[in-house]
Amino acid sequence: MSQAASSKDLDALKAELTAAIAATASSAALDEIRVSALGKKGRITDLMKLLSTLPPEERKAQGAALNVLKDEIAAVLDARQQILAAAALQDRLASESIDVTLPIRPQGEGRIHPTSQTIDEVVTIFASMGFTVAKGPDIESDIYNFEMLNFPPDHPARQMQDTLVMPPLDGKPMVLRTHTSPVQIRTMLAQKPPIRIIAPGRTYRCDYDQTHTPMFHQFEALVIDEVTHMGHLKGCLLDFLRAFFGIDDLPIRFRPSFFPFTEPSAEIDIGCSRKGGELKLGNYGDWLEIGGSGMVHPNVLKNCGIDPEKYQGFAFGMGIERIAMLKYGIPDLRTFFESDLRWMKHYGFLPLDIPNPALKG
Ligand code: 2NL
Numbered sequence: 408m409s410q411a412a413s414s415k416d417l418d419a420l421k422a423e424l425t426a427a428i429a430a431t432a433s434s435a436a437l438d439e440i441r442v443s444a445l446g447k448k449g450r451i452t453d454l455m456k457l458l459s460t461l462p463p464e465e466r467k468a469q470g471a472a473l474n475v476l477k478d479e480i481a482a483v484l485d486a487r488q489q490i491l492a493a494a495a496l497q498d499r500l501a502s503e504s505i506d507v508t509l510p511i512r513p514q515g516e517g518r519i520h521p522t523s524q525t526i527d528e529v530v531t532i533f534a535s536m537g538f539t540v541a542k543g544p545d546i547e548s549d550i551y552n553f554e555m556l557n558f559p560p561d562h563p564a565r566q567m568q569d570t571l572v573m574p575p576l577d578g579k580p581m582v583l584r585t586h587t588s589p590v591q592i593r594t595m596l597a598q599k600p601p602i603r604i605i606a607p608g609r610t611y612r613c614d615y616d617q618t619h620t621p622m623f624h625q626f627e628a629l630v631i632d633e634v635t636h637m638g639h640l641k642g643c644l645l646d647f648l649r650a651f652f653g654i655d656d657l658p659i660r661f662r663p664s665f666f667p668f669t670e671p672s673a674e675i676d677i678g679c680s681r682k683g684g685e686l687k688l689g690n691y692g693d694w695l696e697i698g699g700s701g702m703v704h705p706n707v708l709k710n711c712g713i714d715p716e717k718y719q720g721f722a723f724g725m726g727i728e729r730i731a732m733l734k735y736g737i738p739d740l741r742t743f744f745e746s747d748l749r750w751m752k753h754y755g756f757l758p759l760d761i762p763n764p765a766l767k768g
Contacts, residue, residue: 521737541606545583548579555592586627591606603630625724625726628723633718658690669703670704674698
């Protein structure tokens with residue numbers, strides 16, 4: 408027969424455990440004490456296991472005393488756990504806080520490039536009309552850049568003097584894409600109509616003067632559905648151009664044109680005035696070319712596995728830098744690519760001051 412622990416023994420154990428608990432600095436240390444006291448082989452648990460070996464007259468009093476001790480220690484452990492958790496939270500709040508009164512770094516010199524700004528604006532407007540953005544590689548196969556777009560083999564754009572040619576890949580002729588149309592080809596090959604996408608991105612041509620750089624940006628829009636017609640094309644262009652330039656009565660005009668990949672094709676003009684040698688956009692009677700458009704050629708649809716008897720659609724394209732120059736009064740295209748910080752300071756945009764056409768009025 409074992410002997411019951413005296414109430415003095417129990418008081419001493421309680422004092423020892425309480426002091427150890429009060430001295431813990433972490434949840435892990437606290438857990439160790441919890442296990443050493445109340446765990447399967449804990450000191451209080453061990454004492455409870457001895458109960459069955461006590462004479463019946465001692466068993467009841469000892470059991471009650473141990474239960475009280477167990478509950479008291481559990482309560483002290485829980486209280487300490489709450490204090491440690493609150494302290495840990497305070498530490499995190501203090502170490503992760505941000506001093507919003509510090510000056511911005513590096514002294515607010517950075518600007519958003521007008522090309523990036525303009526792409527953001529174009530994407531925002533088309534997103535509001537239900538378009539999604541499509542992307543593709545800058546280095547394209549001759550097939551996606553020309554062949555699938557119904558360019559005849561002898562078309563002048565396919566000659567070396569206009570196109571930057573890359574080394575062949577797996578025996579396939581490769582080029583730097585001369586337009587973003589191959590992105591639309593990839594989309595039509597991968598998706599079933601209805602299709603409504605815009606493809607903004609870099610394009611490359613072998614040309615350099617005040618209005619041409621070897622790399623520039625353009626965006627193209629593509630809509631394919633069963634009943635899409637030229638009225639939709641003109642309405643879409645009118646909504647986009649009025650929103651982009653922020654001119655509510657900006658007129659547009661179609662002029663007959665030719666592209667291998669559209670039929671019929673049309674140049675897009677917007678209203679302007681050139682009075683006094685100053686170019687002003689608006690309803691002033693004069694016209695300025697802004698891009699090209701048309702109904703997607705049946706051969707292009709066929710090349711992409713889309714039945715031209717069931718589906719038709721429109722496409723158009725514009726130069727990003729060209730519309731940026733007109734909107735923001737930037738006179739020379741070449742300056743977009745010179746990385747001149749003074750130019751960026753003048754024409755660039757502050758990150759927190761982005762004029763977003765979708766948030767206008
Ligand atoms: C311009 C003219 C245009 C397109 C681009 C297109 C794409 C496919 C099929 C049919 Cl996959 N058309 N794109 C159509 C007409 C004009 O761009 O002046 N761009 C700067």
